Amino acid sequence: MATMTAAQRREEARTEYDAFLKGCPTNQLLDRLSDKWVSLVVSALAPGPLRYSDLARRLAGVSPKMLTQTLRALERDGILTRTVTPSVPVRVDYELTELGRSLSLLLLAVKDWAETHIEEVWEAREQYDAGDAAAS
Amino acid sequence: MATMTAAQRREEARTEYDAFLKGCPTNQLLDRLSDKWVSLVVSALAPGPLRYSDLARRLAGVSPKMLTQTLRALERDGILTRTVTPSVPVRVDYELTELGRSLSLLLLAVKDWAETHIEEVWEAREQYDAGDAAAS
């Protein structure tokens, strides 16, 4: 049992690691923010509630599949509420919860950082690309 | 030209939208943070510089491919520096730049938010799952 391949050792490490990540709040949140549509939905809803079709229009080009998937996940996490008005035709409104509004503030912080530092990133890229070519 | 299918209209919207997103700093940053390994590498390097193999050990289970890919991207963006010491065998150190340390502060803010609110998210999930089952 002392003989374990590198792959086996990595596999084991990865398993433990994943388990650790699953329980890590920061990683869970990053997973959410990572989702392209999540941040857009939250931002879109920040000013106030919207209907399903309004959201579809706001998030240009989103497929119904992804929109529904995203909304369900956010509803489950308590980020937003889904309100059905049983008129004809039905009307469904989505609105940020207190938690959701709190999250939108964090997104604002991300936005601030991005706007403050994006220039540096662009400059760094130019330099990297230029230097890379010159180094050959 | 008045006749355009729904798919075509969505496609056009998506194209413009993508172009918009490409130029949006916030979205660029979220794209970065979205990468599972990026935040981990930045966090790992926050205390101080590390060698390639040290990073590989710290980020349990990462494949050389992903590690290199992540490091290259972060180097290009000016988040970290790559220093080669031409000894035998070669030694390569990775260290956060000023920009990288600034980013690590943002990650800390994310961490704070996550730790503060993750309980609410968990509760919301339990309620959602329970309520969902009861509603059937």
Add this chain to the structure above:
DNA sequence: CAGTATCCGATTGGATACTG
């Protein structure tokens, strides 16, 4: 030690069509 190159399985997400 610090990667690079290739293959390939798994996941993602868009298109499309249909339903209450």
Add this chain to the structure above:
DNA sequence: CAGTATCCAATCGGATACTG
């Protein structure tokens, strides 16, 4: 209007093997 269900193409990322 507000979704659901299915199919499928593309992308991602891990395993593996090889190099300076």
